[in-house]
Amino acid sequence: DSGCTIVSCQVQGAREDGIYVEGLHSKVRVEHSEIRGCKHGMWVVAAHPIVKGNCFMDxxxxxxxxxxxxxxxxxxxxxxxxxxxxxxxxSDLRPREAVGTVEAVETV
Incomplete structure (x- = not known):
């Protein structure tokens, strides 16, 4: 399987290295992730930036x-x-209490 699958991930504030989510104006690190099918990591493209300290209702x-x-x-x-x-x-993604943190768990 050469596809990229996020098994679990937690997006937190901006970091200098690691795996990033790329937004319009910023990058954030995807922490605690298990990627299958990507040898060194992956890029995921976001529709909007996710920045440490910003609180998005959505x-x-x-x-x-x-x-x-x-x-x-x-x-x-x-x-x-x-x-x-x-x-x-x-489909069961909801904002967490921590600002800028969302947890996604995927069953494969």
Whole structure:
């Protein structure tokens, strides 16, 4: 299976390294994630930026959009030429108490 699947992830504030969610104006790290089918990691593209300290009422929607598709990245964080792969995302995503944090658990 060469597809990229987010098994579990937690998005928190901006970080310097790791796996990132790319928004219009910012990048945030996806922490505590298990990626299957991506050797070094992955990029997920968000419709809107998710920034540490910002509180979105629709944070779950931001994460849902962010995890809709992905492409693998290399160890040096350069984009691969792989086509985006659709990722099934749990419909049971809700904002958590922690600002800027949403947890997505996917059964595969």
């Amino acid at each position: 944070n779950a929607e931001h994460i849902r959009l962010a995890t809709r598709s992905c492409v693998p990245i290399l160890r040096d964080n350069s984009m691969s030429m792989s086509m985006p792969t659709l990722i099934p995302v749990s």
